[in-house]
Amino acid sequence: MRSRDIGIAVAVTAVWGFNFVVIETGLDHFPPLLFNALRFTLAAFPALLFVGRPQVPWKWIVAVGLILGVTKFSLLFAGMAAGMPAGLSSLVLQSQAVFTMGFAALLLRERPHPVQIGGLVLAAGGVALVATRMGTNLGAFLLLIGAGAAWGLSNVATRKASPPDTLRFMVWVSAVASGPLIVLSLLVDGPSAGLSALRAFDLEALWALTYVALISTLAGFAGWGFLLQRYGAGTVAPFSMLIPFFGMASAAIFLGERVHAIDVAGGVLVVGGILLGLTASRTAGRPAAALVRVGA
Structure with missing residues (x-):
């Protein structure tokens, strides 16, 4: 990769890692479902007016919108609101790689390489190690695991859709997700909670939402x-393993979250296991995107 493009890859993973700190900030101002609804509404409009018609069948846009936008991010926001630390959330969410391989084997009939299985067993072990210190926050941890499962399923749907323009695809996915999320927020959070949050809207809330x-x-x-189109998933996907590093580091710096030895050990197992699976994927000639899809 050109040095400029390496810089873009690192910058994007830094943005996605720091995003967990920003989510924590946003949850201080909004109920989880309302925050998620506002996030996807703002991502869809007015961008929807400029990106053009979707380039993939509608069934995949709707599927990814409901699985990724509504389910995955609602569980993520709910888990963090319930007490899951931002830094650990960025790590535990990488369980999506395990679920992605499982769903790909079940739905796409992809036979994983033995080394891939071994790598994901290591990653699953890292996630389980982190779970041992969650204590009373086990419910919040399980919400993050649910978010990882939803993300894994959406990865398979995105793989089937194969959008030629990732930005356009995400704008339409955001548009699909925004409507159901607004309805869910009204039903679950209640109109009064939403109105109270909007009345207290300030610059910090605007920053988090933006x-x-x-x-x-x-x-x-x-x-x-842009990077995937230029270099392919096999070259770009390993950079996603920087997300937990940026997530945990930024949470420690900006939120004062303490990094425990168990977190470090779990992180090494998760990142190492997924990288091992990616290496095996490239050696076997399989798309690495089947293992890792990023964003937060």
Whole structure:
């Protein structure tokens, strides 16, 4: 890769890692479902007016919108609101690689390489190691595991869709997700909670919403899509392993989260296991994107 493009890859993963800190900030101002609804509404409009018609069948846009936008991010936001630390969230969410391989084997009949299986067993072990210190926050941890499972399923749907323009695809996915999320927020959070959050809207809330919608979602996926088109998933996907590093480091710096030895050991197992699976994927000639799809 050219040095400029390496810089883009690192910058995008830094944006996605820091995104967990911003989500934590946003959850101080909004209920989880409302925050998620506002995030995807802002990501879709007014961008929808400029990106043109979708380039993939509608069934895949709807599927990814409901699985990724509604389910995955709602579980992620709910888990963090329930007490899951931002830094650990960025790590535990990488369980998506395990679920991606499982769903690919079940739905796409892809037979994983033995080395890939071994790598993902290591990654699963790292996630399990982190779970041992969650204590009373086990429910929040399980919400993050659910988010990882939803992300894995959406990866398979995105793989089937094979969008030629990642940014355009994400704008339409965001548009599909925004409507159901608004309805869910009204039903679950209640109109009064939403109105209270909007009345208390301030610059910090605006910053959090702008970051997760425009910088993380639109700019992040635009940069990542550019790299995937130029170099392919096998070259670009390993950079995604920087996300937990940036997530845990930024949470420690900006939120004062303590990094425990168990977190470090779990992170090494998760990142090492997924990288091992990616290496095996490239050796076997399989698309690395089947293992790792990023963004937060």
